[in-house]
Amino acid sequence: MNLSRFTRAGSAVAVGLLALSLTACGSDPEPAGSTGDESTEASDSGDMEGGLSGTLSGGGASSQEAAQNAWRAGFQTANPDATVNYDPVGSGGGRTGFGDGSYAFAGSDAALEDEELAAAEEQCGADGVIEFPGYVSPVAIAFNLEGVDTLNMSPETIANVFLGEITTWDDEAIAADNPDAELPDTAITVVHRSDESGTTENFEDYLYAVAPDIWTEEPSGVWPVDGQESAQGTSGVVSAAQAGDGTITYADASQIADLGTVAVGVGGDFVEYSSEAAAEVVAQSPRTEGTSEHIYTIELQRDIEGTYPIVLVSYMLACTTYSDEATAELVKGYMTYVASEEGQQAASDAAGSAPLSDTIRDAVVPGIESISAG
Structure with missing residues (x-):
């Protein structure tokens, strides 16, 4: 075993309570082989x-x-x-x-x-x-559209939006699931991760599972669609989405700030994201x-009714x-x-x-x- 490059530290085991102060999260990791x-x-x-x-x-x-x-x-x-x-x-x-x-x-x-x-x-x-x-x-599908806070979308609609096949917010597929919404003809700008990302892989896995006839790319950590806007990391895609009207992205729900969100079609219902709905998917999915x-x-199941499937x-x-x-x-x-x-x-x-x-x-x-x- 070659373990010598791991940083050395510590001398006993303990757990503790939440504090208010911590070192900066972006601190550089100790270089391999450091002797400080x-x-x-x-x-x-x-x-x-x-x-x-x-x-x-x-x-x-x-x-x-x-x-x-x-x-x-x-x-x-x-x-x-x-x-x-x-x-x-x-x-x-x-x-x-x-x-x-x-x-x-x-x-x-x-x-x-x-x-x-x-x-x-x-x-x-x-x-x-x-x-x-x-x-x-939960991974939220988050958007920035003036005057709209939440929208319903079927799996097929989500797949076509992120493929770039649906290009405006007043498209008939979006309008069909949102009859009471006032949808502008604003162009849709998809924002995806530029870095290799497990969030990307999870989102692609969802699309591949629920809309396989539309999303035919096998899941990976690299976004497969060319010509769309991209940004580094979770904070990057959220910032990019906040910066332009008509944007849409996918990101960990804890970090989407004030963006609007999509209620995802599962069975005959549309389900908003929540930690409880995410926990239920995991609980019902096998090891x-x-x-x-x-x-x-865990082998996630993406089609369980009453749960939020993008986890x-x-x-x-x-x-x-x-x-x-x-x-x-x-x-x-x-x-x-x-x-x-x-x-x-x-x-x-x-x-x-x-x-x-x-x-x-x-x-x-x-x-x-x-x-x-x-």
């Missing part, structure tokens, strides 16, 4: 109250940014000598950074693919990767079969084995807090996410508890 005393050496006072110390660096999904802020704050309150940095570089960057050892942990809006898993196993060892759903949130012991990924299940990535005890205990402590009832409630309060069910928590805790040095 402050970030790499564990404190000798490991038995003190809140005994973790040092710096832990992770990065990945920008959708997790608000939740990571809450987790970091709570964890650092319990461990005032510990610092957790999270760089919201996007899911693709997080998976790459975890696979090459730049990050000791990562967040990803999509499960690891075979090639990515192989890279992670080079860092963690065979069957040594931990992957669990730490953050569950992926054929994975190793500590990998808990982001964002995963936490860690190793069961690290090169030194300091790193292992700090990662173990942070992951314990993330998965705990307190940590999940902190994320829900900060980001409107859906807390993990007891069933999922009970399934992932043994993997977290197995983290050690080797």
